Amino acid sequence: MADAAVPVTTRKDWSSDQDVRWCPGCGDYSILAAVQLALPELGVRRENTVFISGIGCAARFPYYMNTYGMHSIHGRAPAIATGLAVTRPDLEVWVVTGDGDALSIGGNHLIHVLRRNVKLRILLFNNQIYGLTKGQYSPTSEVGKVTKSTPFGSLDTPFNPVSLALGAEATFVARTHDMDRKHMMETFSRAHQHNGTAFVEVYQNCNVFNDGAFEQITSRATRDEMLIPLEHGRAIRFGADAERGVVMDAQGRLSLVNVADVGEDALLVHDEQRENPDLAFALSRLSRGPFEPTPIGVFRAVERPDYGSKMAAQVLEAQARKGPGDLAGLLKSGTTWTAG
Amino acid sequence: MTSSTETEHHAYRVETIDRVVIRFAGDSGDGMQVTGDRFTNESAIFGNDLSTLPNFPAEIRAPAGTLAGVSAFQVHISDHDILTPGDAPNVLVAMNPAALRANVDDLAVGGTVLVNSDAFDERSLDKAGYSTNPLVDGSLGKFRVYEVPMTTLTLEACKPTGAKVRDAERSKNFFALGLVSWLYQRPVDTTLSWIAQRYGKLPIVVEANTLAFRAGYNFGETAELFESAYEVHAAAHEPGIYTNITGNTALAWGLVAAAQLGKVPLFLGSYPITPASDILHELSKHKNFGVRTLQAEDEIAGIGAALGASFGGALGVTTTSGPGLDLKAETIGLAVSLELPLIIVDIQRGGPSTGLPTKTEQSDLLHAMYGRHGEAPVPVIAASTPSQCFDAAIEAARIALKYRTPVILLSDGYLANGSEPWKLPDVGTLPDISTTFASAPNATADDGTPIFHPYLRDAETLARPWAIPGTAGLEHRIGGLEKADGSGSVSYDPANHERMVRLRAAKVAGIARDIPPIEVDDAAGGAELLVLGWGSTYGAIAAAVRRVRALGHKVARAHLWHVNPFPSNLGSVLASYPRVLIPEVNLGQLAKLVRAEFLVDAASLSKVEGTPFRVGDVEQAIFAQLGVVVADGERASAPVAAHAGEEES
Ligand code: SF4
Numbered sequence: 001m002a003d004a005a006v007p008v009t010t011r012k013d014w015s016s017d018q019d020v021r022w023c024p025g026c027g028d029y030s031i032l033a034a035v036q037l038a039l040p041e042l043g044v045r046r047e048n049t050v051f052i053s054g055i056g057c058a059a060r061f062p063y064y065m066n067t068y069g070m071h072s073i074h075g076r077a078p079a080i081a082t083g084l085a086v087t088r089p090d091l092e093v094w095v096v097t098g099d100g101d102a103l104s105i106g107g108n109h110l111i112h113v114l115r116r117n118v119k120l121r122i123l124l125f126n127n128q129i130y131g132l133t134k135g136q137y138s139p140t141s142e143v144g145k146v147t148k149s150t151p152f153g154s155l156d157t158p159f160n161p162v163s164l165a166l167g168a169e170a171t172f173v174a175r176t177h178d179m180d181r182k183h184m185m186e187t188f189s190r191a192h193q194h195n196g197t198a199f200v201e202v203y204q205n206c207n208v209f210n211d212g213a214f215e216q217i218t219s220r221a222t223r224d225e226m227l228i229p230l231e232h233g234r235a236i237r238f239g240a241d242a243e244r245g246v247v248m249d250a251q252g253r254l255s256l257v258n259v260a261d262v263g264e265d266a267l268l269v270h271d272e273q274r275e276n277p278d279l280a281f282a283l284s285r286l287s288r289g290p291f292e293p294t295p296i297g298v299f300r301a302v303e304r305p306d307y308g309s310k311m312a313a314q315v316l317e318a319q320a321r322k323g324p325g326d327l328a329g330l331l332k333s334g335t336t337w338t339a340g
Numbered sequence: 341m342t343s344s345t346e347t348e349h350h351a352y353r354v355e356t357i358d359r360v361v362i363r364f365a366g367d368s369g370d371g372m373q374v375t376g377d378r379f380t381n382e383s384a385i386f387g388n389d390l391s392t393l394p395n396f397p398a399e400i401r402a403p404a405g406t407l408a409g410v411s412a413f414q415v416h417i418s419d420h421d422i423l424t425p426g427d428a429p430n431v432l433v434a435m436n437p438a439a440l441r442a443n444v445d446d447l448a449v450g451g452t453v454l455v456n457s458d459a460f461d462e463r464s465l466d467k468a469g470y471s472t473n474p475l476v477d478g479s480l481g482k483f484r485v486y487e488v489p490m491t492t493l494t495l496e497a498c499k500p501t502g503a504k505v506r507d508a509e510r511s512k513n514f515f516a517l518g519l520v521s522w523l524y525q526r527p528v529d530t531t532l533s534w535i536a537q538r539y540g541k542l543p544i545v546v547e548a549n550t551l552a553f554r555a556g557y558n559f560g561e562t563a564e565l566f567e568s569a570y571e572v573h574a575a576a577h578e579p580g581i582y583t584n585i586t587g588n589t590a591l592a593w594g595l596v597a598a599a600q601l602g603k604v605p606l607f608l609g610s611y612p613i614t615p616a617s618d619i620l621h622e623l624s625k626h627k628n629f630g631v632r633t634l635q636a637e638d639e640i641a642g643i644g645a646a647l648g649a650s651f652g653g654a655l656g657v658t659t660t661s662g663p664g665l666d667l668k669a670e671t672i673g674l675a676v677s678l679e680l681p682l683i684i685v686d687i688q689r690g691g692p693s694t695g696l697p698t699k700t701e702q703s704d705l706l707h708a709m710y711g712r713h714g715e716a717p718v719p720v721i722a723a724s725t726p727s728q729c730f731d732a733a734i735e736a737a738r739i740a741l742k743y744r745t746p747v748i749l750l751s752d753g754y755l756a757n758g759s760e761p762w763k764l765p766d767v768g769t770l771p772d773i774s775t776t777f778a779s780a781p782n783a784t785a786d787d788g789t790p791i792f793h794p795y796l797r798d799a800e801t802l803a804r805p806w807a808i809p810g811t812a813g814l815e816h817r818i819g820g821l822e823k824a825d826g827s828g829s830v831s832y833d834p835a836n837h838e839r840m841v842r843l844r845a846a847k848v849a850g851i852a853r854d855i856p857p858i859e860v861d862d863a864a865g866g867a868e869l870l871v872l873g874w875g876s877t878y879g880a881i882a883a884a885v886r887r888v889r890a891l892g893h894k895v896a897r898a899h900l901w902h903v904n905p906f907p908s909n910l911g912s913v914l915a916s917y918p919r920v921l922i923p924e925v926n927l928g929q930l931a932k933l934v935r936a937e938f939l940v941d942a943a944s945l946s947k948v949e950g951t952p953f954r955v956g957d958v959e960q961a962i963f964a965q966l967g968v969v970v971a972d973g974e975r976a977s978a979p980v981a982a983h984a985g986e987e988e989s
Contacts, residue, residue, distance in 0.1 A: 016817065018817075018829065018830075045812070046812075046815055047809065047810055047811060047812040047813070047814070047815055048809065048810055049809075050809050051817075052648070062817050062819070063817050063819070063830065065817075066815055067815050068809040068815050068816065068817070069816075069817035069818070069819075070648075070651060070678070070817070070818055070819060071817065071818070071819025071820060071821065072644075072674060072819065072820060073670055073671065073673075073674050073820055076640060076641070076644045076671065079609075079636065079637075079640065079641035079644030079645050079648070080644045080645065080647055080648035080651070081648055082634070082641070082644075082645045082648060083607060083609055083634070083644065083645030083646055083647065083648030083649035083650075083651075083652075083654075083656060084648035084649060084651055084652045084809075085648075086607075086632060086634065086645075086649075087605060087607050087632060087648075087649040087652050087653075087654045088652040088653070088809065088810070090810060091652070091809050091810065108637050108638055108641070109637065109640075109641055109644070111637075112636075112637035112641065311632055311634075314627050315627045315628070315630055315631075315632065317627075318626075318627035318628040319627075319628045319630075321628070322628040323628065324628060324629075324630075325596065325600070325626065325628050325629030325630065325631075327596065327597055327600055327629075327767045328767045330593060330596060330626065330629075331583070331593060331764045331765075331767070332581065332583070332764065334583045334584070334585070334589075335381055335384070335385060335530065335583060335584065336581050336582060336583045336764070337384065337385045337387065337581070337582050337583075338579075338580070338581050338582070339387060339577035339578065339579055339580060339582055339763075340577065340578065340579025340580065
């Protein structure tokens with residue numbers, strides 16, 4: 001699918017001249033690097049690539065990409081990107097957002113862009129905190145989170161972004177994390193290949209206001225026990241020696257088991273292409289948060305015509321049926337009469 | 341009463357009158373809008389000049405038979421040029437007691453009331469709040485009342501169709517239409533063919549409506565109830581092809597035209613809202629023009645998607661009414677900062693909050709001017725008649741494309757749903773409003789490489805280049821953070837911010853050099869009073885000025901089409917009249933702007949009843965300003981706010 005004439009590029013070509021201004025040690029740096037390293041391999045042109053963001057730390061992302069970009073307003077990037085993507089299907093449009101931007105102020109736009117299946121790649125940097133406003137709890141913060149705005153602990157049940165996206169009819173849903181460049185690059189590449197809205201939750205460490213939120217999943221010391229890799233067509237298992245696994249009972253409930261106890265054949269085989277989102281959803285519920293073994297990878301990747309193509313088809317169909325627009329004819333399309 | 345089957349028509353006179361105002365009123369389920377619309381079309385095709393004023397409740401089906409559920413359609417037809425739907429109806433068609441009660445007070449003394457007498461039973465009278473039957477208690481003494489059993493006659497006429505009584509009864513609005521069509525000697529063919537076309541899929545409905553319509557017409561001709569029928573001759577229109585058009589249709593077509601003239605694709609992002617939804621409906625029909633419409637998840641997404649489309653090189657448009665404008669404010673601010681073309685159409689309605697969704701008001705002017713945080717100037721254009729919405733849309737697009745700016749286009753419920761005959765423009769004469777996208781670098785880096793500065797401005801217009809994604813070498817990032825003058829990089833530098841604020845203001849203010857000066861209608865010269873209007877008050881003001889002049893008084897008139905920036909000669913025009921009167925369907929918003937901008941002691945004529953000004957309202961206010969005592973002693977129905985220091989009049 002790569003355009004043969006696309007010039008060979010490197011990370012440098014995709015980096016803008018702006019100084020990157022995230023806090024030292026922020027997980028955003030490694031995500032930026034993974035995107036800048038992945039794009040040269042995707043066969044897309046810089047001038048055809050657009051990054052659109054809302055507000056928040058993550059939202060500074062477009063300034064650092066040597067592409068077209070827009071740093072817009074809080075929560076609205078999916079809506080703005082929708083208008084661009086459906087009028088310019090030739091473009092490669094990415095949305096960079098955060099947990100507050102996408103799930104709080106912009107929640108409505110997110111769910112609607114997902115159900116419409118607009119051809120966008122949405123990267124949701126989830127750090128479970130408000131960083132730019134200096135540390136209030138977010139819609140993904142765990143219950144009881146003590147922050148400046150919740151000195152006695154937060155009361156809200158958090159969203160699970162993957163579950164939310166699946167519930168909103170998303171056709172591509174994945175999760176990756178900021179400590180695994182290779183996995184991020186693979187996931188971003190898969191997102192790029194998807195024909196529709198690709199939703200990617202990226203666990204991202206905010207070392208200033210919520211340090212270590214995902215440490216158990218991402219650190220070398222614990223990740224074997226805590227990170228459940230999802231691979232299409234493969235039995236779902238994890239652990240240093242792949243000694244743990246996931247099984248599904250007759251009611252469709254998932255549980256974690258020791259492979260030795262159930263035997264390899266009893267393990268659940270991942271199927272990201274299953275039309276019914278029940279399996280993907282069940283996998284998204286396997287963990288209540290990054291303090292339990294948590295699936296990472298592509299949960300769901302199914303085909304459904306994208307919104308912009310359907311809109312373009314209606315235009316073409318109307319033109320085939322009625323001919324191209326004739327303004328003089330339009331003005332005379334009601335009842336007319338002649339005077340004089 | 342003679343039988344409706346009698347074929348010989350009775351002898352009646354046909355009197356010629358120069359104009360008539362008819363109001364059709366009934367329950368919202370009675371089809372009064374269709375009835376009014378058909379009568380309007382018959383008259384338009386006949387060649388009358390006309391103006392219409394639909395008036396319907398916000399509820400889709402308010403409780404039947406109640407005052408809240410009354411839907412009305414007023415049409416003014418004439419044999420000469422007219423400007424408004426008429427102050428007081430000469431004829432009221434009332435399909436039930438509620439319709440009578442809600443409208444009869446507006447009727448001119450000596451006016452004609454045509455009632456469906458079948459609907460005046462005790463229950464219906466009760467629902468309308470009548471303790472006695474107005475048809476017998478003498479309370480309608482100052483009118484000529486014709487009682488016609490429309491339901492009975494409709495059922496009778498529809499018998500051959502075999503339609504159920506309930507269904508056949510629904511054709512009674514066509515009976516009323518037929519009767520009024522006879523009374524004013526309208527041509528009937530267009531309505532008959534319209535019925536056949538509109539209900540073509542339901543032959544029984546076509547038949548019932550046709551029979552009812554004919555029965556109404558024949559009833560007028562044969563029943564010896566009416567001494568006269570009337571004819572209103574065709575008006576002398578300028579030669580040309582005409583169509584009858586509402587403001588919303590004209591606006592939608594104007595947007596389609598603007599995109600063609602601007603050589604850019606049209607994208608509409610919109611959320612349904614009364615009274616703007618018809619623009620979304622209309623544009624959604626015209627996909628063969630390459631028009632893309634998105635019914636967004638909310639008002640914010642509507643404008644967001646429009647702005648995204650503009651970023652990609654389309655003409656992005658969003659349509660809304662007051663509550664939606666509130667929600668779009670933040671995105672309009674972003675568009676000011678991004679300096680991208682965008683059109684925000686606001687079909688104003690009664691506010692605040694949900695207010696009066698189906699009623700008209702001009703109360704969003706200050707919102708359009710200032711309803712954003714920060715210094716966020718936006719050009720504002722206001723359409724003044726239904727057909728002028730077409731030109732206003734093109735002008736809004738011209739300014740948006742040329743100056744890379746959001747433009748707010750104000751219309752209102754009255755213009756949106758009201759209609760008038762429109763002489764179709766020759767599309768070849770419409771202006772070329774196309775613009776060019778940036779295609780090459782416009783600056784040089786320190787090391788000599790050519791680079792692109794997205795905020796390097798055109799020296800004359802101060803517009804920035806519009807470089808759309810897909811253009812190699814011009815990759816750039818824009819956003820809501822303050823940008824460095826020229827390079828467009830994020831900048832927190834205080835001096836730069838001040839420069840950018842002033843540049844954005846100067847860009848919008850400079851549009852004054854690119855719009856026509858305001859025209860003053862002061863043919864006789866030497867007037868003491870200037871009546872200044874904007875938007876939909878045009879018709880009432882112009883008609884009032886005509887009346888006042890006809891009585892020998894001098895008065896000047898001017899109407900604003902561009903509200904921001906003001907035409908460059910407005911200050912000197914205002915200064916040349918000792919008195920200025922500004923009628924507005926709000927509490928004096930333009931008056932406030934004019935007083936602030938020009939230190940002019942303008943008087944404000946306000947009205948916020950959800951209806952447009954009557955000509956008489958404005959006429960009275962003009963007399964008051966002129967110090968003329970009106971012979972018939974009629975007081976102006978709207979208050980004239982006299983400002984301190986002004987002579988009491
Ligand atoms: S506040 Fe947190 S998320 Fe924001 S830049 Fe700093 S470390 Fe990163």
